[in-house]
Amino acid sequence: MQQAITFLSSKDEILKNILEKFGNPIIQKRQEGFASMCHIILEQQVSIASAKACYIKIENYFRSISPEIIINASNEELRSCGVSRQKIIYLKDLASKVISKEIDFDTYATKSEEQIRKELITIKGVGNWSIEVYLMFCLQSSDIIPLGDIAIKNTLKELYNCQTYEEMEQVSNHWKPYRTFASFVIWHYYLKKRGKI
Numbered sequence: 001m002q003q004a005i006t007f008l009s010s011k012d013e014i015l016k017n018i019l020e021k022f023g024n025p026i027i028q029k030r031q032e033g034f035a036s037m038c039h040i041i042l043e044q045q046v047s048i049a050s051a052k053a054c055y056i057k058i059e060n061y062f063r064s065i066s067p068e069i070i071i072n073a074s075n076e077e078l079r080s081c082g083v084s085r086q087k088i089i090y091l092k093d094l095a096s097k098v099i100s101k102e103i104d105f106d107t108y109a110t111k112s113e114e115q116i117r118k119e120l121i122t123i124k125g126v127g128n129w130s131i132e133v134y135l136m137f138c139l140q141s142s143d144i145i146p147l148g149d150i151a152i153k154n155t156l157k158e159l160y161n162c163q164t165y166e167e168m169e170q171v172s173n174h175w176k177p178y179r180t181f182a183s184f185v186i187w188h189y190y191l192k193k194r195g196k197i
Contacts, residue, residue, distance in 0.1 A: 018185055028137055035065040094123045116139075145180075145182065
């Protein structure tokens with residue numbers, strides 16, 4: 001972490017000021033595998049708190065979250081846990097692809113980021129944001145910036161006056177090879193400013 005802090009502080013005055021004012025971000029680590037990917041799907045376009053509540057309901061109801069449990073769960077059971085109709089389709093598609101070995105989370109330690117992206121993008125409802133969150137939190141990839149994330153986008157607009165995706169990409173290119181840590185700094189700032197942590 002110290003290496004990333006030193007590098008980013010020397011390259012970017014804004015990130016340096018955030019770190020000085022708000023301290024270091026907490027680097028979260030999630031377990032690799034099916035359950036975490038389910039959690040990420042539940043987090044799409046809703047608050048972190050609401051997704052977590054939904055995930056906990058599923059866990060409590062079924063006692064465990066596995067591909068077999070999700071594929072055999074009825075839509076009514078999943079709906080009763082707060083899963084939307086659309087996300088039921090996504091979770092079941094993920095479960096089906098894991099069962100058929102089209103997706104094998106156990107092999108990701110030996111696969112390139114590009115190979116992982118190609119596999120995960122085949123899941124219904126999974127786009128770049130979900131894949132990038134998996135890479136960052138589960139695989140601890142060091143150079144990811146989820147430019148589709150609302151908090152990242154809003155903060156880049158606010159602090160760097162970025163209006164387009166290209167401008168955001170340009171700013172984030174200065175943070176290579178530590179874009180993941182820079183993303184955590186930006187999330188930390190976003191939440192602190194809003195009194196959420």
